[in-house]
Amino acid sequence: TQLTWTPLASPLPYAVLPARHPMADGGETTLAALAGEPYVLFDAADSREYFYRIFAAQGLSPKVAFRARSLESVRSAVGQGLGYSLLTMRPPADESYEGHPLRCVPLEGEIEASEVVIARPAGRPPSRLFQEFMDFAGGAFPAPPA
Numbered sequence: 036t037q038l039t040w041t042p043l044a045s046p047l048p049y050a051v052l053p054a055r056h057p058m059a060d061g062g063e064t065t066l067a068a069l070a071g072e073p074y075v076l077f078d079a080a081d082s083r084e085y086f087y088r089i090f091a092a093q094g095l096s097p098k099v100a101f102r103a104r105s106l107e108s109v110r111s112a113v114g115q116g117l118g119y120s121l122l123t124m125r126p127p128a129d130e131s132y133e134g135h136p137l138r139c140v141p142l143e144g145e146i147e148a149s150e151v152v153i154a155r156p157a158g159r160p161p162s163r164l165f166q167e168f169m170d171f172a173g174g175a176f177p178a179p180p181a
C-alpha cells in the first residue's frame with residue numbers, strides 16, 4: 036500500500052543531563068562538548084539512525100554506554116548518572132520516574148530537526164476520523180517550519 040505522509044512537527048534535539056552535571060545549568064551546550072562523555076542511546080529503529088546522523092554531521096562519534104528502547108528508560112539511565120542523551124520529544128516532567136531531576140539543555144549550532152508525521156493510504160480522501168485526529172494532533176504540536 037502506498038502512503039501519504041503529513042508532517043505534524045519538526046522538533047529539534049536537545050541534551051538530557053542529570054541535574055548534577057556540570058553543563059546542566061549553563062544554558063546551551065554543544066554536541067562536541069558532550070561527545071567524549073558516556074552516551075545513553077535511544078535505540079528505537081529510526082531514532083537510532085537519526086541520532087547517529089547528528090553526531091556524524093559534526094564529525095563526532097558517541098561513546099555509547101547504555102542503550103534503551105524506551106524513552107523513560109533513557110531518562111531513568113540519565114537520572115541515575117549513566118550518561119547524557121539526546122531526545123526530541125519532551126515529557127512534561129523534568130525528572131525520571133524514580134524522581135531523579137533532569138535538565139533539558141538546548142544544543143547550539145546547525146542540527147537536523149526530526150520529523151513527526153502521520154501516514155494514511157495514498158489516493159483516497161481522508162476519512163472523517165482521520166481528519167478529526169489531524170485537527171486534534173495539529174493543536175498538540177507546534178506548526179512545522181515552512
